[in-house]
Amino acid sequence: MLLMEALGSALLGLALAGLAVRVLPRRLPSPRAVLVSGVSGALLGAYLTHFALGPGHNTLAATLIGSVLVSAVVVSLLLRPTARAGRPARRTPFSLPSGG
Numbered sequence: 001m002l003l004m005e006a007l008g009s010a011l012l013g014l015a016l017a018g019l020a021v022r023v024l025p026r027r028l029p030s031p032r033a034v035l036v037s038g039v040s041g042a043l044l045g046a047y048l049t050h051f052a053l054g055p056g057h058n059t060l061a062a063t064l065i066g067s068v069l070v071s072a073v074v075v076s077l078l079l080r081p082t083a084r085a086g087r088p089a090r091r092t093p094f095s096l097p098s099g100g
Contacts, residue, residue, distance in 0.1 A: 005046055005060060009067035013042025016068060020075050027080050038075050045070025 017038025021031045028034050049066025050058055 001058070001060070002050075005050065005058075005063045005067075006043065008060070008064050009042040009046035009071075010039050012064060012068050013038040013040075013045075013071040016042070016071050017075055024079065027082065028078055029080075034075060034078055037078060038071050041074030042067040042071035044074075 017035045021028060021034050045067035046063050049063045053062060
């Protein structure tokens with residue numbers, strides 16, 4: 001059962017990250033980093049869900065739902081903001097314009 005949870009979680013994390021790479025390619029870093037983050041987030045989510053439910057209360061569906069949720073959070077942390085057309089780029093605080 002534990003092997004099915006881990007394998008299912010990894011596959012769901014891979015599918016979620018692949019969907020994110022396909023839908024939002026310009027707002028994410030390299031696809032390899034997104035895929036690895038999605039799978040590792042899903043495995044972490046499965047472990048956390050398995051640990052939180054405790055012995056005797058582990059269900060495959062709950063573990064997979066927990067792994068997808070954590071994987072989605074990890075992948076969402078990789079998103080970059082969109083560049084708006086009519087707005088100038090923000091400078092860092094206390095930066096001086098270069099004369100060069």
